[in-house]
Amino acid sequence: MSTLSNPLVEPGVAPVGTRMSASAITGGTLFRFATAGSVDDGKSTLVGRLLHDSKAILADTLDAVTRTSAERGFGGDNDSAQKIDLALLTDGLRAEREQGITIDVAYRYFATDRRSFILADCPGHVQYTKNTVTGASTADAVVVLIDARKGVLEQTRRHLSVLRLLRVPHVVVAVNKIDLVDFSEEAFRAIEAEVQSVAAQIGVSDVLVVPVSALEGDNVVERSAHTPWYTGPGLLQILEALPTLDEVERGLEPFRFPVQLVIRPQGALAPDLADADDAGASYRDYRAYAGQVASGSVSVGDAITVLPSGRTATVVGIDFAGRSLERAVAPQSVSLRLSEEIDIARGDVIAATGTFGEVSQDLYAELCWLSTKPLREGAKVLIKHGSKTVQGLVRAVTGKLDLDSFELGAAAGLELNDIGTAQIRLASALPLETYALHRRTGAFLVIDAQDGNTLAAGLVKDHPGDREGERYVI
């Protein structure tokens, strides 16, 4: 693979079976995961290894990386992946290659027979909370790296805390560089025990711990002969088997549908419909509410309530691009037609009747502060929740989380990478739901009203935090 085959001679097609997989042709399911690690624990190498060994790296890319690796003194004149700098596969920006660091979250794609994967590769050392929160917010699973020589670090504990806070469905801990501790079972078991202990303390359940060597490939894609004492699955096998967030939550969550826009074409019909006289006439009065099912499912005939107005109606149609559906589930994008002509606008939420309490103008929340501009009490901000953006006044910052002790300490403000709690008064009522119970509808953004930048990831809480000595309960 190290030399680029001449595309003029070969049409760029490998023999069937080298890369083509069943899901590559027919399309399997989609699984999103993120990686999180500390400095120099080999995360870029692990990502490079996953891409390389799952055959997601094509010859020309590998060729370029091999060339650069050789220029930098990697051993490379043979075709072994061990001899190239796998980190070069993921570090894309000029500054990253020059400085040998990873600056920003990078997205990678690969597929196996069972699944297509979207990988959010989150750098460990620059603004790690910002990056981990970003990657974890959409992830079905997060892979946390630990250096087998160092064990659980302060940053590992912080990562686990953030993942717990964001309710990432699955956490996998990869104990990397196991080759550098001579594939020692004893060393692995000690780290595994510590991981499980810390995870239990934080409240992360079902953590899977895998011994890997990203550099040598042990237990990443192929099970390793060097770790006979490890009988569990390899990392990729785990990622292929874990259920997605939607699979986990299907059937458990009530129906929620933030309205993105009202589709009411009147004179502006699609030309093919406008040209057909009879169809054009029937679509001229068409009115539907477009959005993406945020949670749960909806069927024709279901009773719905519009939030915040509280008006009720029945679903008479679920449309998608000319097709009439009987039922839609999260996260499908569809349009709903209702039995009543009621006032519904962008920002409203359509919910299954009888599943929602009261809308509120008081927001109690955890904030992951992602901006260099600090938060101060009295600040006026914008809150984006679902498809609605409203003004908010930060009445009080009620605490700051110590990610090492999980204690909530007193704070008057929040700085970059801080996680804290706050009370916010909203200009108008929102259908707020606790993030701990509703991952999709309990999340919001805090936006700077002046420059428009995103300041924080917000998670709705039930009750205001207590300043004094509260044992932090996520």
Place this chain on the structure above:
Amino acid sequence: MSTQITETPVDEPVIEPVEIVELNSLDLLESEAIHIIREVVAEFERPALLFSGGKDSVLMLHLATKAFWPGKVPFPVLHVDTGHNFPEVIDFRDRTVERLGLRLEVGSVQEFIDRGELAERADGTRNPLQTVPLLDAIARNKFDAVFGGGRRDEDKARAKERILSLRDEFGQWDPRNQRPELWNLYNGRHTVGQHVRAFPISNWTELDVWRYIAREGIELPPLYYAHDREVFARDGMWRAVGEVSQPRPGEDVVTKQVRYRTVGDMSCTGAVASSAATVHDVVREVAASTLTERGATRADDRISEAAMEDRKKDGYF
């Protein structure tokens, strides 16, 4: 494939319980893209879609027609014409715009060269020259959001791009200072003079695009499928013989069966030898390909390891 499909008119739903089958990766990517397209249309005053007639922009337009059905696509399309485009692609562009009843804005590289505001490059490649007419068209039309068909799997710099990407008054992309993108909550706020590039198919791979084109039966310009063409070899690629791409001494012209994996400026886009004559052949070929799309076909991305990053920082697509 998604389920519960009935071909009945929308006002007469057929009431019969249908088992929900798993949403596959294409269903999920489609749903995500439509959500993003609707968000941008709802939150911006003057969006537009970059439309070249290339497969990614054709896919984008197809998604837009689905997002607003039965209404028409509620924004114009913008094409930055290098003056070196394949005639069959321009023809396809015009037919598509006509069929969907859209307004087409064109930014012309040739006009900028004729006015002396852009200089032809020594290598004859006009792709990098598109940035100035692009930014000019955006400013002239006061577009505040511009949809593009860029995908993160195309290039290492694109892998770090946001789905909604803020551009400053100079159209510049600052990869070190991007907004965090959380959950599916997109922040498109911008100040006067700034605009946003929106990339709804960020998470699609080349193979996803082709599988979706096959599934939806989307029409593409014919040069994406195998055909006989007079070509010559240059820089490890097959170049079409045309007005702006003539063989130099020693470059022999041969007739080969080729197709295009990407369609850009004729002066820098290469063809690949291929017998894939149908969309299903292409899906199989792409699934088995050992070369990346851009590596196989784009001279402009071979200039340096950071060629795309440099162009993007200046305001390129």
